[in-house]
Amino acid sequence: MTTQLPDIFETRQAKALLAALQAGDLKQARKIEDHLLAEGSHSPEDRELLADQLRASMLFRAYVDASAAGDEVMCLLFQKLLKETCSERTVQATLMSGLLYSGLQQGSLPAEDHDRLTEWMNGADVGEEMKARLASITRAP
Incomplete structure (x- = not known):
């Protein structure tokens, strides 16, 4: 919807x-x-x-x-x-936001994309809510 x-x-x-x-x-x-x-x-x-x-x-x-x-x-x-x-930082954040959105919409991300997003979130200043959203996305093989 x-x-x-x-x-x-x-x-x-x-x-x-x-x-x-x-x-x-x-x-x-x-x-x-x-x-x-x-x-x-x-x-x-x-x-x-x-x-x-x-x-x-x-x-x-x-x-x-x-x-x-x-x-x-x-x-x-x-x-x-x-x-x-x-800026490179903003481009990276925008691309990672796109991955997060895609993962939330589909319920999963390919392993490579899931790992990239996880790595980025671990190094970025994101809150617990964003990390919880990532945790709800299945890492597909």
Whole structure:
């Protein structure tokens, strides 16, 4: 069952940002990003961290959508943008979040992915709730 996202400012802006990125309109994407960050940040450092996380989330989502559509050219573009415009730490956290989400949806992960996620969580500052979620995912052979 899919839950409908709330029709609020942040959700509408996130969808608009994704649409701008998918259309290749980086000027519009930057404008939307700046507006969202002005609303959500409290300091310049906070703004930069939020910008990195927002950009990574949107690019990763666009990559997943392009992959599901079988569009290899767009996959490569979004992957390149993700690596070039986001910090390595944020890219890693975004990819691990994707693995966690996938594992929760499917109930299991291939052993290699489960081990990567476990190793990352053990070295990252994640709470007990996240570790409990990982424990609920079966490690498939």
